[in-house]
Amino acid sequence: MTMDRLRAREFPWTLRPDVTFLNHASTGPLPQRSLDALAEWAVLRAEPWRIALDRQFGLLARGRELCGRLIGADAAEIAMMVNTSYGINFAALSLPLLPGDVVVGSDREFPANVYPWMGLEKKRGVHYRMVPCRDRLADEDAIIAALDLPRVRALAVSWVSFETGKRLDLARLGKACRERGIYFVVDGIQGVGATPIDVRACHVDILACGAQKWLLSPWGTGFLYVRRELVTQLEPADIGWMSGPASADFSRFLDYDLTFHDDARRFEVITLPFQDFAGMGASLDVFLEVGLQRVYDLVRERADQIVAWAMRNRGVRLLTPADAHQRAGIVAVVPSDPLSASARLDAAGVAHSLREGAIRLSPHFYTSAVEIDRALQLMAS
Numbered sequence: 211m212t213m214d215r216l217r218a219r220e221f222p223w224t225l226r227p228d229v230t231f232l233n234h235a236s237t238g239p240l241p242q243r244s245l246d247a248l249a250e251w252a253v254l255r256a257e258p259w260r261i262a263l264d265r266q267f268g269l270l271a272r273g274r275e276l277c278g279r280l281i282g283a284d285a286a287e288i289a290m291m292v293n294t295s296y297g298i299n300f301a302a303l304s305l306p307l308l309p310g311d312v313v314v315g316s317d318r319e320f321p322a323n324v325y326p327w328m329g330l331e332k333k334r335g336v337h338y339r340m341v342p343c344r345d346r347l348a349d350e351d352a353i354i355a356a357l358d359l360p361r362v363r364a365l366a367v368s369w370v371s372f373e374t375g376k377r378l379d380l381a382r383l384g385k386a387c388r389e390r391g392i393y394f395v396v397d398g399i400q401g402v403g404a405t406p407i408d409v410r411a412c413h414v415d416i417l418a419c420g421a422q423k424w425l426l427s428p429w430g431t432g433f434l435y436v437r438r439e440l441v442t443q444l445e446p447a448d449i450g451w452m453s454g455p456a457s458a459d460f461s462r463f464l465d466y467d468l469t470f471h472d473d474a475r476r477f478e479v480i481t482l483p484f485q486d487f488a489g490m491g492a493s494l495d496v497f498l499e500v501g502l503q504r505v506y507d508l509v510r511e512r513a514d515q516i517v518a519w520a521m522r523n524r525g526v527r528l529l530t531p532a533d534a535h536q537r538a539g540i541v542a543v544v545p546s547d548p549l550s551a552s553a554r555l556d557a558a559g560v561a562h563s564l565r566e567g568a569i570r571l572s573p574h575f576y577t578s579a580v581e582i583d584r585a586l587q588l589m590a591s
C-alpha cells in the first residue's frame with residue numbers, strides 16, 4: 211500500500227490542512243484500525259458472555275510476541291505492562307540491591323526514570339548518583355567512568371532523551387555494564403518504534419516501555435523486557451493471581467501454590483486492560499504492514515530534514531546531535547525566540563512541544579516531508 215493510502219486510511223486527519231502532528235514524543239495518535247479494535251472490544255465488554263477466555267488472554271500472548279519482535283527478544287522475556295513507570299519500579303524493587311549499593315543514572319532524565327531510584331534511598335538505603343550531562347546531552351564517557359565507583363550495582367538510563375532526542379549508544383553502555391557485572395536498565399519509550407534496537411546485542415537486562423507514544427497505542431499499554439537468564443532469578447515485586455501456573459485452571463483457584471511462571475508472565479499483574487491491548491495489537495499491525503525497517507528509515511528521513519534545516523539556519527541552535535546514530539525521532543531546536551515560534555506553530559495547528567526552552571519536534575513514519583516543511587517555515591518566519 212502506498213503511504214498516501216495508508217495515511218488516508220489509518221490517519222484520516224492527515225488530509226486536513228489545519229492539522230500537522232509533530233508530537234509523537236508526547237502522545238502518538240491511534241491509527242483507525244486501533245480505534246476499530248477498541249470499539250469492537252467495548253461492544254464485547256458490554257456483553258461479556260461473548261468473550262472467549264482464550265481470545266481475551268490471546269491478546270496478551272500476541273502482545274508479548276509483537277513486542278518481542280520489536281526489540282529482538284523472545285515472547286517469554288516480555289511481560290505486558292500498563293506504562294513505562296511500572297516497569298522501572300519493577301526494576302528498582304526486584305533487582306537484588308542492598309543498603310549502600312549505588313545506582314547510576316544521567317541527570318536531565320525524565321522523572322519516570324529518576325523517582326523510583328530516588329525512592330530506593332528511603333526504602334532501602336540504596337544510593338542514586340546522577341552523572342552530569344554535557345550541553346544537556348547525556349555523557350557516555352562520564353557514565354562509564356561512574357560505573358567504576360565503589361558498589362555500583364545498576365545503571366538506569368533512557369535510551370533516547372525526552373528533552374534533546376539524544377540516543378545513547380546502548381551497545382557500548384551495555385558492554386561496559388556486562389564487563390563489570392552491573393545490571394543495565396533502560397527506559398525505551400522514546401526510541402522503541404522509531405529506531406531499531408536489539409536488546410540482546412546491547413546486553414540490556416531490563417527494558418521498560420510504554421506504548422502510548424511511538425507505538426501509537428492506547429494509554430494503559432506497554433511492556434517490560436527481562437533478559438531470559440534473569441527472569442527466573444528475579445522474584446516479582448508485585449504478585450498477581452496469575453503470576454504462576456496454579457491459577458491456569460479457573461475451576462480450582464483454591465489450590466494455592468505460589469510457584470511463579472518460568473517466563474516473564476510472572477511479572478504481569480492481572481487484571482490488565484484487555485481492550486487497550488487489543489488496540490495495541492492493531493496499532494503494531496500497522497508497523498508490521500509498513501515493515502519495521504521502512505518505518506525506521508522514514509522516521510530518520512524526517513528527522514534528517516529538520517536537522518539539515520537547523521544546521522543551515524544560523525539563528526537556530528540544534529540541541530539534538532547532528533549524527534543520525536545519536537538520535538531517533540525527536541529533534542529539539544532553539545530558534546531565536548522559541549516562545550513566539552511555538553505560538554506561531556500553535557496558531558497554525560502544528561502540534562509540537564516546548565520542553566526546557568526548546569521546540570521539540572517528533573515526526574513519525576507517516577509524517578510527510580511537506581508537513582515538516584510547513585513547520586520549519588513557520589519557525590523561520
Ligand SMILES: Cc1ncc(COP(=O)(O)O)c(C=O)c1O
Nearest residue numbers: 293294295320322368372399420
Ligand atoms: C523518557 C520517558 N520515560 C517515561 C515516560 C512516561 O512514563 P509512563 O509511560 O510511565 O507514563 C516519558 C513520557 O514523557 C518519557 O519521556
